[in-house]
Amino acid sequence: MFREESTVLANEELAPGFWKMRLVAPGIAAATKPGQFINIKVTRCKDPLFRRPFTVFRCSDFGGGNTGIELVYEIVGRGTRVMSAMRKGEGLDLIGPLGRGFELRHDKRVHILVGSGVGLPALFMLGEELSLAAGRRELELVIMIDAKTKKRLILEEEFRSLNGKTMISIHDGGYDYHGYVTEMLRTYIDEEGIAADCAIYACGPELMFKAMVPICSQYNVPAQISMERNMGCGVGACLSCVCRVNKEAVMKYRDIRSSHVQFEDEGNSGYALVCRDGPVFNIDEVIFDE
Amino acid sequence: MSSIVDDTSVNLSVNLGKIQLKNPVMPASGTFGYGEEFADFINLNDLGAVIVKGTTLRPRLGSFQHRLVEIPGGSLCSIGIQNVGVDRFIADKLPYLRQFRVPVIVNIAGESVEEFARVTEILSKAEGVSGIEINISCPNVKKGGMHFGVDPDATFAVVRAVRNATDLTVMPKLTPNVTDITAFARACEEAGADAISLINGFVGMSIDVNSKRSRLGKNLTGGVTGPCIKPLALRLVWQVAQVVNVPVVGIGGITSAEDALEFILAGACAVEVGTYNLVDPWVMIEIIDGIRSYLMEKKISGLNAIRGTFEA
Numbered sequence: 001m002f003r004e005e006s007t008v009l010a011n012e013e014l015a016p017g018f019w020k021m022r023l024v025a026p027g028i029a030a031a032t033k034p035g036q037f038i039n040i041k042v043t044r045c046k047d048p049l050f051r052r053p054f055t056v057f058r059c060s061d062f063g064g065g066n067t068g069i070e071l072v073y074e075i076v077g078r079g080t081r082v083m084s085a086m087r088k089g090e091g092l093d094l095i096g097p098l099g100r101g102f103e104l105r106h107d108k109r110v111h112i113l114v115g116s117g118v119g120l121p122a123l124f125m126l127g128e129e130l131s132l133a134a135g136r137r138e139l140e141l142v143i144m145i146d147a148k149t150k151k152r153l154i155l156e157e158e159f160r161s162l163n164g165k166t167m168i169s170i171h172d173g174g175y176d177y178h179g180y181v182t183e184m185l186r187t188y189i190d191e192e193g194i195a196a197d198c199a200i201y202a203c204g205p206e207l208m209f210k211a212m213v214p215i216c217s218q219y220n221v222p223a224q225i226s227m228e229r230n231m232g233c234g235v236g237a238c239l240s241c242v243c244r245v246n247k248e249a250v251m252k253y254r255d256i257r258s259s260h261v262q263f264e265d266e267g268n269s270g271y272a273l274v275c276r277d278g279p280v281f282n283i284d285e286v287i288f289d290e
Numbered sequence: 291m292s293s294i295v296d297d298t299s300v301n302l303s304v305n306l307g308k309i310q311l312k313n314p315v316m317p318a319s320g321t322f323g324y325g326e327e328f329a330d331f332i333n334l335n336d337l338g339a340v341i342v343k344g345t346t347l348r349p350r351l352g353s354f355q356h357r358l359v360e361i362p363g364g365s366l367c368s369i370g371i372q373n374v375g376v377d378r379f380i381a382d383k384l385p386y387l388r389q390f391r392v393p394v395i396v397n398i399a400g401e402s403v404e405e406f407a408r409v410t411e412i413l414s415k416a417e418g419v420s421g422i423e424i425n426i427s428c429p430n431v432k433k434g435g436m437h438f439g440v441d442p443d444a445t446f447a448v449v450r451a452v453r454n455a456t457d458l459t460v461m462p463k464l465t466p467n468v469t470d471i472t473a474f475a476r477a478c479e480e481a482g483a484d485a486i487s488l489i490n491g492f493v494g495m496s497i498d499v500n501s502k503r504s505r506l507g508k509n510l511t512g513g514v515t516g517p518c519i520k521p522l523a524l525r526l527v528w529q530v531a532q533v534v535n536v537p538v539v540g541i542g543g544i545t546s547a548e549d550a551l552e553f554i555l556a557g558a559c560a561v562e563v564g565t566y567n568l569v570d571p572w573v574m575i576e577i578i579d580g581i582r583s584y585l586m587e588k589k590i591s592g593l594n595a596i597r598g599t600f601e602a
Contacts, residue, residue: 001330003572041569046517046545047363051569078360095571230358232365233568235330237323239343239372240358262372264351271351271372290355290508 001098001235004028008090009062011083017075018118018154019084020057024068028096029059032069034126035101035226035280039234041093042082051095052079053231055122055203055279058158072121072155098234099279102126102224105199111139112188113159114181114212116146116204120155122226122279123203131162142188143167146181146204150174182211195219202226202283210288223283229274236260242271243278244287253282300585301592302578304338304559306537307459307484309393309420311338311560313578314593315550318541318564319344319397319423319463320369324383325390331571336578338560339393342383344425345413346398347405349375353430356507359496364516364543365565366494368430368509371399376409380416393420395461399428403438403451410455421458424448427465427490429513439465439490442477449481461539464488466519466526475530475538487539487562488530489523491515516565517543524556531557531598545573547580554581557598 006025014020028038039051058070075081086092104126105111111130113123127143134141141164147153148171160166169177169184177184181204189195200223202212209225216223232238247268250261260277263270269287272278302313316339322328325340334340352372359366374382379396387394396413400406406424413419426439426448438444449462462478464471466489478486491513496505504510523542531538537560540553545566553561566573581593590596 003331046569048360049364049516049565049569050360230356230360232358232367232565233321233327233571235323235327235571237327238321238358238367238568239352239369240367242352242355242357242372244355262349262351262374265349271355 004094021071026067032097033101036097038096048079057121074118108199110194110198112142112200114144114202119203134163226279234275236276241274244290245272249285313338314560318562321564321567334390341395344371344397344399354508359505363518366512368512370430388418395421397423399425407451407455410452414456424462429493446477446481453482459484461485472533479534485537519543528556555600
C-alpha cells in the first residue's frame with residue numbers, strides 16, 4: 001500500500017445514481033489485484049472526514065501515456081455525492097491497493113461470478129482474468145448479474161464483452177430471468193449438473209450472500225464473497241470494520257498468525273478485519289447474523 | 291514522506307515525566323494500532339512517542355460489529371477496546387517496536403483497580419516500555435472504562451495503584467463526560483501522575499430514522515471524536531493546564547500544526563493526534579514539520595517559550 005496523487009480523467013453517470021470515474025494512477029494500476037480496494041480522500045476540507053473505500057473496477061491504459069484505474073460507484077451518501085461533482089483535471093489523494101482480493105480456484109472448471117447492483121464492479125478485474133483463461137479453453141466463465149429494476153442494470157456491455165456466458169436477472173422481470181440472482185444460480189447449478197466442478201465469486205448486499213449460504217452448502221460449492229463495512233483507516237489500525245467469523249472455517253483457510261482475526265476465549269467465533277483479512281472472505285467463514 | 295525533522299535550529303523536545311520526547315507529537319491510542327500498520331507511510335523514529343492500542347490483562351473482542359459512523363466533521367465509534375491482551379502484546383507486538391528508538395507508551399484499561407495494577411506490573415518488566423497511559427475514559431466499555439473516570443475517588447484509586455506498581459511515567463487519560471474536569475485532573479496529580487492527557491471521546495449516538503435503530507447497531511452509543519470536538523477539547527485542556535503542575539497532553543480533533551499549536555498555547559506540553567491518523571497516516575509528520583516552521587518563522591527557539599502563552 002502506498003499513497004498516490006491522482007488526477008480525474010473522466011467522471012460520468014452510467015445510469016441514474018451510478019457513476020464511473022477514471023483516475024490517472026499508474027502506480028496503483030500496476031499493483032492492484034482483482035478484488036482489492038483503494039481508499040479515496042474525497043475532499044481536502046475534512047468533511048466528509050474519512051476516506052471512502054472502493055474496489056477497483058478495472059485497470060486501464062487510457063491512451064496518451066495515461067494509465068490508471070476506473071471506479072464504478074453509486075451515490076449513497078455525502079462522500080459519493082462529493083465525488084460525483086468532480087470534474088476532469090481535479091486531483092484526488094489515493095491510498096492503495098488495500099486488502100485481500102479473490103483467489104482463483106484453479107481446481108475448478110466452471111467459474112461463476114455473481115454480482116448485484118454496485119457490487120458488480122468488484123468482480124470485473126477477476127472477470128477479465130477468467131476471460132483470458134476461458135479464451136484459452138482452460139475454464140468456463142459464467143456471469144450472473146442481478147438488478148432490482150432494468151433501470152438499475154449497469155455494466156452489461158462490459159461483462160458481455162468477456163469470454164463467458166452472461167445471464168441477467170431483474171427482480172421485477174423484463175429480462176433473462178424474473179427474480180433474484182440466487183434463484184437463478186441454484187437453477188443453473190442444478191440443471192447443468194456442475195456442482196462438483198464449479199466455484200462462485202460474489203459481490204452484492206449481505207442479503208444476497210445469506211441467500212447463497214444454503215445453496216453453497218447444499219451443493220458443496222465453494223464461494224468467495226466481497227464484504228462491505230464502514231471503514232475508518234483501511235489499514236488495520238482502527239478495528240472499525242470487523243466482521244463476525246467462524247473459527248473452524250477461518251482455521252481451515254488461513255494462517256492465523258499472519259491474519260488480523262481475533263477469536264473469543266470460549267466459543268467458535270471471532271472478528272476479522274474487512275480491510276485486512278478481507279474484503280474477500282470464503283462464504284463459510286462469515287457469520288451473517290450476529 | 292520527506293521531513294525536516296533533522297533540522298536542529300529549533301528545539302522541539304519536551305519532557306513527559308521521565309520520558310524525553312524529541313518532539314511533542316504522538317498518536318492517540320487506538321488510532322495507530324501497534325505502529326506497524328503505519329510503517330509504509332512514516333518512520334516511527336520521527337514521532338515524539340508511540341502510544342499503542344488500549345491493552346487489558348486478558349484479550350478482549352470488543353464491541354459488536356457496525357462500530358463506526360461518520361458524522362459531520364467527525365466520527366462516532368465504539369470499538370470497545372478490542373485487543374490481544376498484555377501477554378500477546380509483549381510477545382507479538384512489542385518486539386517490532388523495539389527496533390525503533392522511539393519511546394513506547396502503553397495505554398492500559400481494566401475492570402478493577404487490581405487489574406490496572408497487574409497490567410502495569412507486567413508491562414514494567416517488559417523491555418521497551420517507557421510509559422503507561424491509564425485509560426479511565428473509554429466511553430464504550432460497560433465494566434471499567436469510563437466508570438473510573440467519572441468519580442474522582444475512583445480516579446484517585448486507579449492512578450495511585452498504577453503509580454505504586456511502576457517507576458515508569460504514568461499518565462492518566464481523562465474523559466470529558468464529567469461536570470468539572472479539573473477535579474479529576476487534581477485527583478490524578480495528588481495520586482502521583484507524572485502527566486495528564488485529555489480528552490477521550492464524548493459519549494454520543496446516531497439514529498437511523500428508517501430502521502429506528504442506532505447506526506452503531508447493538509452498541510447503541512459511541513465516542514464522538516475528530517475535528518468537530520476540537521473546540522470542546524481545547525477549552526478543557528486550557529482549564530486543566532491552569533490547575534495542575536504536571537505536563538498536560540492535549541487530545542481532540544487535531545489535524546494540523548495550527549491545531550496542535552492552539553493546544554500548546556492553551557498550556558499543553560504535547561499533543562496526541564487521533565482520528566486524523568486514520569485519514570492521512572502521515573499527518574503527524576506534517577504536524578511536526580509545521581510546528582517547526584512556525585517556530586522558525588517567529589524566531590522562537592523552543593516550545594517552552596510558547597507553552598501556555600495564550601492571552602486570556
